[in-house]
Amino acid sequence: MGNAVLHSIHVHPVKAFRAQSPREALVEPWGLAGDRRWVLIDAGGKVVTQREQPRMALAAAEILSDGGLRLSAEGSAPVTVPVPEPVGTTTVEIFGDKVEAVLADAAAHAWCSAHLGADVRLAHMDDPAVRRPVDPLFARPGETVSFADGYPLLVTTLGSLDALNSLIARGDHPDERPLPMTRFRPNAVVSGTDAWAEDDWSRIAIGDVTFRVAKMCGRCVVTTTDQDTAVRGKEPLRTLARHRRFAGKLVFGQNLVPESRGTLHVGDPVTILE
Numbered sequence: 001m002g003n004a005v006l007h008s009i010h011v012h013p014v015k016a017f018r019a020q021s022p023r024e025a026l027v028e029p030w031g032l033a034g035d036r037r038w039v040l041i042d043a044g045g046k047v048v049t050q051r052e053q054p055r056m057a058l059a060a061a062e063i064l065s066d067g068g069l070r071l072s073a074e075g076s077a078p079v080t081v082p083v084p085e086p087v088g089t090t091t092v093e094i095f096g097d098k099v100e101a102v103l104a105d106a107a108a109h110a111w112c113s114a115h116l117g118a119d120v121r122l123a124h125m126d127d128p129a130v131r132r133p134v135d136p137l138f139a140r141p142g143e144t145v146s147f148a149d150g151y152p153l154l155v156t157t158l159g160s161l162d163a164l165n166s167l168i169a170r171g172d173h174p175d176e177r178p179l180p181m182t183r184f185r186p187n188a189v190v191s192g193t194d195a196w197a198e199d200d201w202s203r204i205a206i207g208d209v210t211f212r213v214a215k216m217c218g219r220c221v222v223t224t225t226d227q228d229t230a231v232r233g234k235e236p237l238r239t240l241a242r243h244r245r246f247a248g249k250l251v252f253g254q255n256l257v258p259e260s261r262g263t264l265h266v267g268d269p270v271t272i273l274e
Contacts, residue, residue, distance in 0.1 A: 004270040006206050007158060007191035008181075013061040013069055014038040014122070015147045016049040018227065019185065020062065024265045027209050027258050030128040030144045031152035032187055034063045037128065039092060039101070039147040040112055040120045047094040047147070050222045053116050054230040071108070073115050081108040086126045094147060099132045101125050134257065138214040143257055151214050151255035155198065156186040160252065163195035168239045176235055182227040183236065184219070184252055190270050198254045207268030211256040218249030 010019040015036045026033040038061065040048040050056050062070040064080070072078040081104050089100035101123035103109075108122040125131050125146055134143045135150055145152050158181070165178040181189055188206060190198075201213045219240060224232045240250035 003192040004190055004272075005192055006188060006264060006266055006268040006270060008189045009264055009266060010185070010187055010189070011035045011063075012185065013063050014040070014059070014071075015047070016040070016053070016056040016222075017071075018057060018060040019182070020060075024263055026263050027153075027261055028128070029152070029258055029261070031146045031148060031258075032264075035187060036147040037125050038069065038104075039094070039123055039125075040116075041090075041092055041123055043119055045091050045093050047092060048116075048118075048120055050225055051220060053118065054225045054232060055116055057225055057227045057230050059112075059115055069108075071111055076111065076115060079107055079111040081105065081122065084124055084126075089126075090123060092123055092147075094132075095149065097132055099125070099147075101131070134214075138255075139257065152258055153187040153211065153256040154185070154217055154253050155188045155190060155204075155211075155256055156181060156184050156253040157193045157195075157198055158189060158191045159193045159195045159197065164236055164239065164244075164252065167243055168235050171239055171242075173234075176233075179236055180227075183223045183225070185222065186253060188256075188264065192270075201254060201272055202274035203259075203272075204256075205271040205273055206264055207262065208260075209262035209264060210259040210273065212259055214255045214257050216246055216249065216251040217253040217255050219252050223252070 009025045011032050011034050012019045013034050059073040067083045069081040084102045084104050086102050090103055092099045092101045104122040112120050112122050128146050134145050168176050204211050244251045
């Protein structure tokens, strides 16, 4: 483990849109700065993700210097979305949680609805310090999360991806192309570890920032979605079901909760503390 380093960083400004891959990122208690602070909701206030709308993978969101967004997608004119004034909130439902958020402007709703061909609205988490607690079964009092699926960060390793792709190649469909890490939508990707080494991590440090490993990450149909085309296939769920089933979940990666603030840099050493 002496050569484990942070290989890449990924921030998803709008949940389920394409990721940005900066060279460094600030770690806040609820996740990487800017990660999943915006979300699409349907007419009933329920969060919309690639589970329902694979075409979300084809849209990009760039964080602007004032905290607003620039939304873009092939075939559509880009639109700039300012941070909405917190003059009132709407209730967002995300995996059973009820969370208050602030709606973006009408132009943002129209752009997102046109891209998906569905009636959606864009909402912003104005105060992640108080809006959504982490699952109390795996959290400490006061720990919160953005609109990520459940935890502030997700870490994956290149060693495990290589092992998974080897298993896929040895399966019933050996012509399957190797899957890229984008299928798993992580925040931090680590190189220089053995395959599945992360199964045994309890606490880690990336550079000077320490994290508690909350739980393994159960995977869903989003991982079968090609992030460049929005086309779905069978992998990796077919192979994970054979080789990586734990407590009824198909597992790849680990969910993290920050223990300290700081800045991650690509190339930072990764240290296993427990």
